[in-house]
Amino acid sequence: MTQPDARLEITPDEYRQRRERLCLLLQAQGLDAVCVFAPVRVAYLSGFFFSATERPIALIVTASGEVAALLPRLEVSHYELQGPGGTLLEVYAEYPGGGSGRHPMRHLQDLLTRLGLQDRRVAADVDGYEHRWGYRGPALSEVLGRPVPSALALIDDLRAVKSSAEIALMREACRWGDHAHRLMQDGLHVGAQELLVSHAASLQATEDLLGTLGGRYVPKSREGMPANAMFIRGANTAHPHGLHQAGPVQRGDVLVTGAYGIIGGYESELERTMIVGDPGPDVARYFGAMLTAQQVAFGALRPGRTCAEVEADVRRFIRDELGMDGLVRHHTGHAFGLEGHEHPFLDLDDHSVIVPGMVFSVEPGLYVPDVAGFRHSDTVVVTATGNERLSLYPRDLASLTVPVPG
Template identity: 30%
Template structure:
C-alpha cells in the first residue's frame, strides 16, 4: 500500500472556500452556510464533535473573508484546523443567543445555500432571527461543489480503491460455505482496516436470495454451496472513499447464473466506455440499462448506475436518467449495474471511475469475471 499522502494545506482550504463563495454568487446566492459534516471538513479541515447541539457554522460570501461561528469552548480546537489561518473566528458563549451572533454576518436578507448536515434546530433559529432570509440545500444549489477532484484528492481516491482491491483479493481466500454472512462481512471489515481504512462504512454480503436485495444487511444466513454471493464494501482511507462490488459463487455456477453475471459484466463495460468529457451523467446510466434491457432483464435493474464519491462514499454526481450534468475531468463516481431476481439471487459489479481528458480510468482493477470460492 502507498504511504500517507501529503496533508492538505491552509492554502488548499482557502482556495476551496473561495471557490465555494464564487460559485454561490454565480448561482445567485447571497452566500453559503456550512454546519459540521463532510462539507465543513472539505472546506476547512475542521471536524468538531459530531454530537453537539451548539451552533457551529461557516459563513462564506463572495468578496468577504470566511467566518466560522463556534461555541467558545470549541474555539481552541477550531483554531488548530488546517484552514483556520484563512478564517475569522466568531465565538459565542453558553447562555447567549448564537443566532444573534450569526445574524450580522448575513445582512438580514437574501437566499443562502445551506449544508445538508445542518440541524433543523439551527435552520429554524436562523429563520426566526432573520425572517427576510431564505435557504436552499447545497446539493440543490451547488451540486457539483465537491464533484471535481484535484490531483491530491485523486491520489487519495486511488489509494482507497487499491486498498479495497487488496481486500477483495484476500477475501477470495477465506471459506464461504458453512459460515454466516455476518462472518464474511466481519472479515471484509478487518481487511479494509488492515489495508489502511480508518473508517468502514458498509460490508454487504448478500448470499443466495439475499443477493436480490441491493442493500442487504449481512445477517445469520449460512452460506451454502451453490450460492451466488454479492459483495459490496467500502469506507474511508486518508479521508476519501472506496466502494467496490464483485459477485462470487460458492462452487461452480449454473448456466443461468453465469449468463446473468456475463450480462452485468458487459453492461458495466458498456457504461465505462460511455464515460468521456462532455457526455451527460445520464449517458452512463443509459449505456448500462440498454444492454441489460436488451438481454431481457430491464425490470430487474432497480437502481441508478452510479453515484459520486469523495469525502463521503455517496455524493453528487449521480449516473441516472434525467441527470444532464456534463462529465468533466476529475469527476469520480461508481459504475455499478446489477440484476436482481427476487427469491433467487442477484449480481452486481462496481468500480470507481474518474473522468480523464479523453475518457475514463478505473480506480478498481480486480477481475470482473465471476470468481469461484469455497
C-alpha cells in the first residue's frame, strides 16, 4: 500500500522488473538486445524522462540484462539523476558532430561494439532516431549494415497492462483532471472566452495540486502543467479535434470539453459535452443518444473480449438502435498511460484481447455537421470482472448545463 507521504512516481524496483520482463521476451524471440529510441519507451524502461530534441538518445537492453545508453553530453548528469545505476554510457559532444566529424549514430555503432553486439541479433523499437527538430541521420540498419528486427510490440505490449502503481498514479491524475474541469465549469458564462477560462482553470487547478501534494508531486516534463482543462464551442465541436476560435461563449452553445491530470508522467482523460442555457429538443436528443452509446461501451468492455468486439457492440447500437451511424467519426476509444494515445485501440480492426490492468478512454462520439459534436470521454481501468471508471465527473445533462440568467 502506498505511504501517504510517498513520492508519486514509479520506483526504481519497478523499472528493474520491467527490464527483466523485457529480457525474458528477448530470450524467447532469440534476440540478443534491443535498441530503444522513442523517448516514452526509454522512460518506461529506465525512468529517464527527458526533453527530446535533435540530439539522438538511445537505450540498449541486452538479453542478459545489461543496460547501456547513447547520450549527448548535455544529458549525462540528467541521466545519472534518473536512470538506473551501472549503465554503460557512450557520450557524444553534440549534434550533428560538434566539430568531431562523427555523427551520433556512429557513436551508437561504437557502443554496440563495446557490448559485443556488432554481429549479434539486435532489434529496435524503430529503425533509428525519429526525425524531429531538423535531425537527419542514418537508420540503425544502415549503421549496422543489416536488417533490424522490430521490437516495438515487445515493449508496447508490456506497457498495455498497467501495474497497481501505474493505476494509482492514473487514479490521482483523474482526481486532478476532474478538479480542473470543475473549476472551468464554474468559470463558464455567456461572454466568456475559451482560452481565458481554460487557462485560468488550469492554473488554479495546478496551484491547488501543488499545494495539496507538496513534495509528493514529481514533475516529469519541462512543459505544460499537471492539471489542465479546455473547451471548444458551437458548430466547431462538430469537428472531433476542432481548434480554439475567437469570440465569446453564447447562449445555446454546445461545448465539448477536455481535462486531464499528469502524475508521475501518467495521464488521465476526461471529456464532457455541455450546453449553455436550456437545451433544445434536438440537442437533448443527441446528448441522450451519445450518453447511452457510452453506457453500452462501458458494458461491453470486459476481460476476455477483443477490442474489436467492444467496438462492434457500440457501432451496432448506434446503427441499429439509434439510426445515427452516419454521425460517427472515430472509434470508441484507445489505451493510454504515459502517452495520450497508446496501443491497443477499441477499433473494428484491433483484435487485441482485453485483460485486467488495461486502461482505456471510452468516448463514442456523434457529430452533427454545422450543428455540434456530442462526446463524453472517461478513463476506465479493466478489472477482473468488468471495468471501473476512474474519472468521476458527472455525466448527466442537468449537471452539464451552464445556467443563463433571465
